[in-house]
Amino acid sequence: MEMFAVFGNPIQHSKSPVIHKMFAEQTGVSLEYEKVLAPIEGFEQSLIGFFSQGGKGANITLPFKERAFQAVSELTARAQVCGAVNTVMKLDDNRLLGDNTDGMGLLLDLQRLKFVHPNSRILMIGAGGATRGALLPLLEYGCDITLTNRTFSKVELLVNEFSALGKMCGKEISQIVSADFDLIINATSSGVSGEVPAINPNVFSDQVACYDMFYQSSLTPFLEFATQHQVTKIADGLGMLVGQAAFSFKLWHGILPEITPVLSALYKELKG
Numbered sequence: 001m002e003m004f005a006v007f008g009n010p011i012q013h014s015k016s017p018v019i020h021k022m023f024a025e026q027t028g029v030s031l032e033y034e035k036v037l038a039p040i041e042g043f044e045q046s047l048i049g050f051f052s053q054g055g056k057g058a059n060i061t062l063p064f065k066e067r068a069f070q071a072v073s074e075l076t077a078r079a080q081v082c083g084a085v086n087t088v089m090k091l092d093d094n095r096l097l098g099d100n101t102d103g104m105g106l107l108l109d110l111q112r113l114k115f116v117h118p119n120s121r122i123l124m125i126g127a128g129g130a131t132r133g134a135l136l137p138l139l140e141y142g143c144d145i146t147l148t149n150r151t152f153s154k155v156e157l158l159v160n161e162f163s164a165l166g167k168m169c170g171k172e173i174s175q176i177v178s179a180d181f182d183l184i185i186n187a188t189s190s191g192v193s194g195e196v197p198a199i200n201p202n203v204f205s206d207q208v209a210c211y212d213m214f215y216q217s218s219l220t221p222f223l224e225f226a227t228q229h230q231v232t233k234i235a236d237g238l239g240m241l242v243g244q245a246a247f248s249f250k251l252w253h254g255i256l257p258e259i260t261p262v263l264s265a266l267y268k269e270l271k272g
Contacts, residue, residue: 008061023257057252072098087248102133105244115209118142126187127154139166179205204229213237
């Protein structure tokens with residue numbers, strides 16, 4: 001049976017094994033999938049050891065995505081652009097291929113929700129790794145992205161790097177004062193500390209959809225804030241998690257599984 005694993009630190013709360021086992025049942029694929037708590041100092045040795053012992057593929061989560069980018073011998077075009085790797089596959093010649101499926105997972109979930117279409121005007125809040133991973137698929141799909149962040153210099157760096165790939169601009173968070181968007185995505189980690197990005201409530205309306213890459217059992221602080229300001233179309237990032245896993249599964253097995261039944265099962269478990 002082929003062996004797969006997810007590497008992270010911490011790792012105990014990872015849903016990846018459950019997700020991939022559900023995908024396997026759905027598609028008739030046989031696999032083993034485990035969690036690996038990789039030591040901070042020894043991630044690379046842990047990853048290489050797994051593949052030398054017969055591992056076929058791995059998912060990479062925090063805090064190792066940038067280090068996985070350095071550790072593999074070949075990169076897909078989208079991983080190259082992201083500067084981070086969340087999926088590794090052992091090739092026939094034993095070299096390791098690194099991919100990044102985060103942005104494709106987000107786009108798949110947004111399409112499922114009918115939150116996005118070509119030419120959608122998207123406000124993306126945040127300029128860290130989560131944003132970097134999401135930009136290319138959204139730009140290639142034809143979305144018009146406005147990027148903002150508390151630290152504007154980070155926005156400028158990303159705009160300089162990505163604006164040639166599609167419609168994109170950066171704005172200071174204080175300049176964004178009206179509901180000019182079809183979709184607002186929170187790509188910051190504000191929800192982890194129970195906070196909301198410092199965004200003007202006037203950007204919200206009953207015509208705007210809001211998506212938070214963060215998820216938890218209750219409504220995230222950002223989504224709660226949005227619903228207090230007329231927003232009715234909301235979703236958290238659990239669908240993105242399942243979506244990125246689906247594209248990892250496709251890379252390894254050649255089949256893109258259905259995310260909706262897996263997402264339903266996870267929501268049932270998460271919401272108790």
